[in-house]
Amino acid sequence: MNTFETNIFKKSIMHVGEMASGAKLTVPVYSFESQQICPQLKIPNVYIQANMHGAEVQGNAVIFQLLELLKNCDIRSNITLVPNANPVACNHKNGEYTLGRFDPITGVNWNRMYHFDETVIEPFAKKNIEASEEEIRASFQQLLLDQIEQKLDHNIWGLTTGQQIAYQLQRMAHQADLVLDLHTGPISSKHLYCPEYAKASACYFDIPHTIFIPHDFDGAMDEATFCPWWSLQQAYNKLGRNFVMGEGIFAKESFTVELGSQEQIDLAVAQEDALGILSYLQYKGVVANNSNQDFLPQKMTRYACYLKDYKALYSPMGGMIDYLAEFGKPLPAGEPLARILRMDNYGDGDPLHNVSLDREVIPILHFASASVNQGTELYKVFSEYFEI
Amino acid sequence: MNTFETNIFKKSIMHVGEMASGAKLTVPVYSFESQQICPQLKIPNVYIQANMHGAEVQGNAVIFQLLELLKNCDIRSNITLVPNANPVACNHKNGEYTLGRFDPITGVNWNRMYHFDETVIEPFAKKNIEASEEEIRASFQQLLLDQIEQKLDHNIWGLTTGQQIAYQLQRMAHQADLVLDLHTGPISSKHLYCPEYAKASACYFDIPHTIFIPHDFDGAMDEATFCPWWSLQQAYNKLGRNFVMGEGIFAKESFTVELGSQEQIDLAVAQEDALGILSYLQYKGVVANNSNQDFLPQKMTRYACYLKDYKALYSPMGGMIDYLAEFGKPLPAGEPLARILRMDNYGDGDPLHNVSLDREVIPILHFASASVNQGTELYKVFSEYFEI
């Protein structure tokens, strides 16, 4: 019988910035420190954040449901949960909508500002070529933390608004082994960005579409947390000390979880999403299953594609879009994804233009508005895919 | 058997403005001039426009479907159709969405810039107290057109960007007897703004919710076309010559038709919307029914409320909204309209706050985004209502 107490998540407030009026920007941090940590078992620590992009709010509701569910779980490691991760972004309205993908002053994507300096990897591996695994793990993690600290510890030139936020989040993520960054698409099915080496984990989430991403660093949270370890493992292998990525001290995993559409909160759906995450965490040993609860992944067809085959389709003309293609279902070659209405062409041109592709694809998401310019991203699709 | 030819709508291009680059802003105008006009029958002329607010695009699709359907109708009067009425608004993106309710430079609502100078009414009635009805109709219409012409015919101070557009549209609307301005809500059920005196017409649209508006002028297209005639009828009655609003030369009607949610094009739904409009036009004699087609309103429960009872509910706090209330269905007092998620309150406050009202209401529309500030308009509801 389950007799453990309700788990208490400690709340702290992180100061991430200041607006022109002097208004302080803060982020709440919920953390659980396991009393049962057993060093031999090496249960991975967990970091989950939500709402780095301002309009992508559903992750906050998922963290709410996770907190509610985790209260009564048998937790075996440390878990940190950060909702409302980017108050600048989530508070920025233009008209009724939230302008949340990029800094409104500079245009820089909020999820491209994390830090990774690849030049430190090889020297570290060389210097620590003989170190024990645990020594490597500890000192490399410290190196990553030191680098962030150095950035945050104001050099004379300062940091951008986004770096200020990103580095403080990254400092927490670097202390975890499993990192989930909760996002959404514009109008979108659920999908998962998963590092290629972590394929096995993709089936433990209740998400039907997975994009396998390579190890290149492009500034995002998921990359910022697994790329350093991937690079380190590569460096060691090159030096003749062989490690396997995803195992032992390299058992690091990091996912961007796309929960559906932006600009929406649905607490009922959030509970399902939370259960899917608990399924993954149970698989990793973070929560123990017991007679009361056993978090198992749902049975579903899961499609995957490689990042290079995850394609954006840009509108061939300006106009107004009737989006037709259903998400998550293979669409035969030649079938219309969308119709473009061009009333200015009525009477002396073509008022309706069908958009289709010459190959079968699985539509994953489409643009958030019916009005598009020539060159606006209409759809993102799996252009090659396979079941997993 | 129906033997008349396919109707031809003449297309013309109206120049409504210029951007900083010199780019010309144009609006397509589709007009049908009936050959069968019989002066004795006094079949009303029709003006329909769409997309004055940039994000409210579905009206363009409705005009597309109207043009397709009208091709084969027996049309008995003149019809003018204007899609894409406001190219400045519909082309203005901030992030993925269209910032379309107001001029992005000034903040002025695009649908509050039409013209009506009430001071001309009384002098006109006095001067034309003895005139025949047809003389009154013709010279008052000319007066309205002259006023617009005078505004457009550049005085030395110029016009605002929005007036430039609005006055050119209004010039066309003043030449019609029935005016439909096609809009949408943010996320919304279908609803209709109908002048109180034109109640009888509300049941000929396939729209389940009607708001009856009084005769006050606040700058909108519907008011701009019926208020002058309403004021004129009042002035005559005051002078002892009695007319009834909505009859004879005062048979003027003007509606704002809210087609559902913004940022969406759905050509299938647009066809239904077009059929509902044809039902109204057939009722008014504009299209004749015949053995092939008979446009009748759908059977549905139709609720109405007075404008004073059409209430906006503003958010009592900042937060993220899980909208719960269904549109168009009476919601009992005390039942939640929405839940507000406030993750910053988790652990030491109330992370979920229910929003409810102390009376039964019918929710009609809600805000377009889950993220709201304190004071953002959450819902609009019928607070008192009745069946029609």
Added chain:
Amino acid sequence: MNTFETNIFKKSIMHVGEMASGAKLTVPVYSFESQQICPQLKIPNVYIQANMHGAEVQGNAVIFQLLELLKNCDIRSNITLVPNANPVACNHKNGEYTLGRFDPITGVNWNRMYHFDETVIEPFAKKNIEASEEEIRASFQQLLLDQIEQKLDHNIWGLTTGQQIAYQLQRMAHQADLVLDLHTGPISSKHLYCPEYAKASACYFDIPHTIFIPHDFDGAMDEATFCPWWSLQQAYNKLGRNFVMGEGIFAKESFTVELGSQEQIDLAVAQEDALGILSYLQYKGVVANNSNQDFLPQKMTRYACYLKDYKALYSPMGGMIDYLAEFGKPLPAGEPLARILRMDNYGDGDPLHNVSLDREVIPILHFASASVNQGTELYKVFSEYFEI
């Protein structure tokens, strides 16, 4: 000899709203309560606020300098100073600039949301027709405060974001007799909006251009504070009890002070502006002059015009503007205010278009950007003017 102590302004924090993240929006309030208040002397109390429009920041610097200067003044009444009055507006960036004139969600001008319900005036006058002057003053002030309190004391429908802020500011303003709302133009000379009845005061500010405004209420702070009293005085006069606006208990004055251009802070200029305000306050008896300091208005040519003659000139075309006319200096008829560059016309049209007027005017301000659409407000000018 001046022997009084340094004056202490009490600081308090006013909570004016909440953003979606839960971030609290606060406004600092600095108030001085005079110990020397002598009821017989009836020295007017003062309320000064700044930065209601987000980009109009210079007033904050002026309040800084006022606070510094007032430390050592002999203050004879109560003074309340409110910088950063609208944190929503001043924190809202689109690109590098502050989108500050209107609520970014609704487009409503932040300075058109104050409250005045004219229907209470006549009943009040009738009811208090026999009351003593002091009774009238006290109970009418209480009525105004009660009305605001009732609005703020959440009715079930709530308030808009802007009303939430405006009403809290107005509550403080209603407790003062002299109200200054510190604004700026876009790119602008200094100018002053002054009620017609308060003409005499205009020459005590160091501001060369004054616009005399009538008593109509249009939602702005200055109107919201003097219109109720103006209407009350009118109502009494109508009932046969004669009062003079601007005298006795009607010695209420309210100004919108336009300090120059937006998007700029200049602490040196702010000190000059503060001295000009002190000159007005000394004239009103709020600060006493003494051997150490005597705040006198600068000698300058002061031009004024009536609001009806303060004209906006809208651009006759889209294009790029070389603003030529100097502010504050009469520009002869026919002289160019600006040249419009239209490179798309080079070679086959007119690449340069001069904008001029057929009458002499004094240019007061111009648009903030070189790029304009057809219909953008280019200049505001005094079209008829006189020296004061």
Added chain:
Amino acid sequence: MNTFETNIFKKSIMHVGEMASGAKLTVPVYSFESQQICPQLKIPNVYIQANMHGAEVQGNAVIFQLLELLKNCDIRSNITLVPNANPVACNHKNGEYTLGRFDPITGVNWNRMYHFDETVIEPFAKKNIEASEEEIRASFQQLLLDQIEQKLDHNIWGLTTGQQIAYQLQRMAHQADLVLDLHTGPISSKHLYCPEYAKASACYFDIPHTIFIPHDFDGAMDEATFCPWWSLQQAYNKLGRNFVMGEGIFAKESFTVELGSQEQIDLAVAQEDALGILSYLQYKGVVANNSNQDFLPQKMTRYACYLKDYKALYSPMGGMIDYLAEFGKPLPAGEPLARILRMDNYGDGDPLHNVSLDREVIPILHFASASVNQGTELYKVFSEYFEI
């Protein structure tokens, strides 16, 4: 005596995109084809564009003045001039200002979308290792054009709005030898981005500050035009065939010319700027000097710095900035660049915060608004510099 005719620049209209309303976006192109081209002399062809960033409009005025001045010059090669290069950007207003640095939908900087595929370089050099210089020049230019053509010639996935524009501009730039991209800073002194190998040319512009940039490609127009040739030269040198960058067929130069502040048109200053450009063009032989006119650079102190020493200073706090430091003049260590006003700190904190640096710098530009968040770029400065 100069007896040649007035030069005629041919105007053509380039179609670069379509907005949602169907509005066509066009760019005017002015081109002069020299009749005097003498192949032996190899006079470089010229491409100049302006206003790729929407608010940076002064380059349009400079192209106007260049067209006026070039009418009467003795032109020895082909010149193409493109004002209003980006109509999407220059027409996009938020409030009064132009949101012009990035695509308002995606946030991507308009000047980071040009194309360069480095992988083609080495194979080209290997394949053409024996080719004549003229053959290399011609076939490499053709390769660059083919690559652009292939991109523009719609692959099935389409192009982004910005690529659509950028590639069409780049197609013209690739046909020139000297490329000038006319920009401005926010509030800024004049400065020049110059490739390190083209140092000698920097003194022929009338611009007092030059930033020497290395050969890395980051998506900008200047890089997109010189990097391919730089890489090719490197590839040849590696293969043992030595060329010198900047000479012979590698006599390619490309500059970003920052003309001062954004949001401003000044035709008088534009003429000076045009004369500076003619000085450079005469130095390169593009226009011949003669008895009538001799375009020589102005005498001035010219400072330069390397890109790595061109530093941005980010605001250490939110607040309102009184910018103090003068542009273009060495500022001693410790002297304030700016003061930050924080009225919320008045009375119980530090309302004024000085921003200074621990080293001497030359301030070049500052942010466009007085209101900044923590982390907003305040200033850009030369942190190490030298005279040239």
